[in-house]
Structure formats: structure tokens, C-alpha cells
Amino acid sequence: MYLGKWEEKALQGEFGEALQLSMNVLVKVCRALKAEKLVEISHAHVSGVSYFNIGDEGIEFLEDLVKKGAKTSIYTTANPASIAFLDKFRDSYSAEIIVKQRKIIDILISIGIDRKSFTCIPYKLKTPVLGEHLAWAESSAVIYANSILGAKTNREGGVTALMAAIAGRTCFSGMHLDENRCPTETIVIDFPIRSIAEASAIGLYIGNVVRGIPYIKMKMYIDEKLKNVVLRSFLASLASTSSCPLVLIEGVSPEAQKYVDKHSSLEKISIDFKDVQTFFDSMCSPVLYLGCPHIDIDELELILRNSIEVLKILKIEKLYVSVPMYEQEKILKYIGSLEGIEIVYL
Known part of the structure; x- marks a missing residue:
């Protein structure tokens, strides 16, 4: 050495x-x-x-x-x-x-x-x-x-x-x-991602099947302001069920462009909505946790504003939220509840 x-x-x-x-x-x-x-x-x-x-x-x-x-x-x-x-x-x-x-x-x-x-x-x-x-x-x-x-x-x-x-x-x-940063397999998500919850469930699911560095093809029908939060949730979930340190997302990852014309020769794994839905349903509960990884106050406000109807459909009763220490002072205006959903800050 x-x-x-x-x-x-x-x-x-x-x-x-x-x-x-x-x-x-x-x-x-x-x-x-x-x-x-x-x-x-x-x-x-x-x-x-x-x-x-x-x-x-x-x-x-x-x-x-x-x-x-x-x-x-x-x-x-x-x-x-x-x-x-x-x-x-x-x-x-x-x-x-x-x-x-x-x-x-x-x-x-x-x-x-x-x-x-x-x-x-x-x-x-x-x-x-x-x-x-x-x-x-x-x-x-x-x-x-x-x-x-x-x-x-x-x-x-x-x-x-x-x-x-x-x-x-x-x-x-x-x-x-x-x-060591080259893709070893191609993963195609056959349906559009429409929410943070879906992105998290898909990430957890992919983490169970990925074996190397995946090149991922996916579409997101998400408010532009929420895309970064969705990507972060997707990646954090994937990393929690695998040892994967890198994924190359088509149209997102800076290094993915190099493999646009090359990934087709790799082993292909298709992710079907039914598989993810079954996986997602098995995890549902009346408690939802946001902020792993941390979200800041602006992101929290955006999520709550755009997701209240989804939270009601999922019958969420309590929401746990983790924010960075440097955001603690700003959190005071959100303490309490949101249309009947109790919010607890960590």
C-alpha cells in the first residue's frame, strides 16, 4: 500500500x-x-x-x-x-x-x-x-x-x-x-410513482431484490416541489433493506447518462404494481412516520398541504415527524393536530 x-x-x-x-x-x-x-x-x-x-x-x-x-x-x-x-x-x-x-x-x-x-x-x-x-x-x-x-x-x-x-x-x-460505479442490472418500474408512501414502499421492495448497482427506469407523477423528497424517501428505503450504496436513476443521476445506450444488455428486473401493493398493504397501520431521513420545515409544510387527503384515505391517526436540530425553533407553529391527525415531533 x-x-x-x-x-x-x-x-x-x-x-x-x-x-x-x-x-x-x-x-x-x-x-x-x-x-x-x-x-x-x-x-x-x-x-x-x-x-x-x-x-x-x-x-x-x-x-x-x-x-x-x-x-x-x-x-x-x-x-x-x-x-x-x-x-x-x-x-x-x-x-x-x-x-x-x-x-x-x-x-x-x-x-x-x-x-x-x-x-x-x-x-x-x-x-x-x-x-x-x-x-x-x-x-x-x-x-x-x-x-x-x-x-x-x-x-x-x-x-x-x-x-x-x-x-x-x-x-x-x-x-x-x-x-465500481457501473450498473450491474436494470430495474424497470412498470407504473408511475404518485406519492411519498409509494416511493418508500417501492424502495423497500427493490432493496430486497437488488444484487449490485442497479440502473433504474421509473416515472414520477409528482408535484415538482416534492420530487426531491420523494427521491430521498425512495433511496433511504432502498438502502435500509439492502447494502446498496448507489443507484443510477435514468434522467436523475448525473452518472446515469453514460449508460443510457448500454443498460439494455444487463439483466432486467421488472417491478409490478401488484407486488408492491401487496408489500405495501402488509405494512399499513394508523401510525405514519415522516423524517427518516430528516425533513426540514418547508418540506413538511409542502407534504402536509399536498397529502392530507391521502392521509385520510389511509386512516392515519397519528403522525410522527423527525426534523433536524437546526429546525427545532421553527416547529412551534405546527405543534398540535392537523384535521384530527395528532402530530408528534421528534
Whole structure:
């Protein structure tokens, strides 16, 4: 494996213990992945923020990093924390858990993570450009960055993303290589997508059948203002039922254009409405959850304005909504209910 002069010095500890540890972890991961080198990145996104994810051992690890002098070297964001951190849920958790959750957040901020982040939509804070190398550890953000923005990131683990944030580098493998971003199969959705609910159900369904990098042909009969939310829901659902980091959507993905005349030679999978409808019906309940990944207030307002009749048809009684921390103050005007549907904000 090739290392530059600075990387060699960092690995040998010339720039401090924390950077040495980060380089040591990254080099070992690179060797396991047979990566030939590291690649510089501009943005890292860390997962494993909830106390229920990392526990006491995770806190000890973070505290050790601080003792070693850990600081991020690039712009870094983080995933949401546990709801135990929110005032409205404090009575549901012990004071000990709340204190530990606060400690995790405080440590991450002290290391250099943007205090306004703690969201699963980091691209809303700083939007990557085509070809930009990232180290993101959040499946919905990864597939969005690769598929919609044309940026390059693998599905990092929480620890490797944090190590990458400190070192400013990650392994030059997987989605960072152009040859790994080619479609391996064609998926044709035989009916138009008309709602966020349909897009989510289709994404979940495709995640169960996809085996590689799919080239997807689909039509959306959606209000233009809602298309981005629909795409985000579709991709997040697909990523939750598969390990797929990238899909090439015809007419949407920046890199899809290269394969318009080539995808026909690939194995074709057709998605029928009846299959998705059966799958969708099996999941129906009177409770609907929006905001995974997070939605902002403008998107929420648009969804509620355009979907109230659909919510009534689906007999939704309660609506849970997750919004980013930086949008919390704007949420007050939406507290309460919407035409008989209770709204709970997380």
C-alpha cells in the first residue's frame, strides 16, 4: 500500500497520538479491503451518536480520543442522538442516560463536529459536488450523495468515519473508484410513482431484490416541489433493506447518462404494481412516520398541504415527524393536530 510522506509521518506518530491512531485504523482497513492508497476527503459524517448505539464502551473510546488530543481536520457532521436528549421525552429515561447522551454530544462537538448538525441529511448543511470524495456513515445519506449528487463515498462505519474526519482521508476503494460505479442490472418500474408512501414502499421492495448497482427506469407523477423528497424517501428505503450504496436513476443521476445506450444488455428486473401493493398493504397501520431521513420545515409544510387527503384515505391517526436540530425553533407553529391527525415531533 502506498502512503505519502505526510501520511507516513502521521502513522509514525509525528503529529500526535490521535492522528497516529486514526491512521493506524485506516491503514489496517485499507489493507483488509486491498486498497492501494488513501484518498483525501472534504467532509466526514459520523454515526453512532446515540448512547443506545455505543454504550459506556463508546463513551470510553471517545474520552480516550480527547485525551490523545483528537481534532477533526475537515468539515464533520454527525447523525441524530437518542430521543432521550429531547425535553419532551426526559421523563421516559433515567437521569443517568440523559447525562451520558449529553456527554457523547459534548465530546463530539469538542473534537470538531458541527454543533448544528446531528442530522441524517448532512447534504442540507453542505452540499457535495460531482466527484467530491467523502467519508459518510449513514446509509440514506450515502446513497443520496452517490446517486443524486454524484459524490463518492462508501458506507463507512461510525468509527472509520471518525478516524477519517481526524486524518482527512479514507480508503481509496469501493465507490471512490469509477470502475465500481457501473450498473450491474436494470430495474424497470412498470407504473408511475404518485406519492411519498409509494416511493418508500417501492424502495423497500427493490432493496430486497437488488444484487449490485442497479440502473433504474421509473416515472414520477409528482408535484415538482416534492420530487426531491420523494427521491430521498425512495433511496433511504432502498438502502435500509439492502447494502446498496448507489443507484443510477435514468434522467436523475448525473452518472446515469453514460449508460443510457448500454443498460439494455444487463439483466432486467421488472417491478409490478401488484407486488408492491401487496408489500405495501402488509405494512399499513394508523401510525405514519415522516423524517427518516430528516425533513426540514418547508418540506413538511409542502407534504402536509399536498397529502392530507391521502392521509385520510389511509386512516392515519397519528403522525410522527423527525426534523433536524437546526429546525427545532421553527416547529412551534405546527405543534398540535392537523384535521384530527395528532402530530408528534421528534
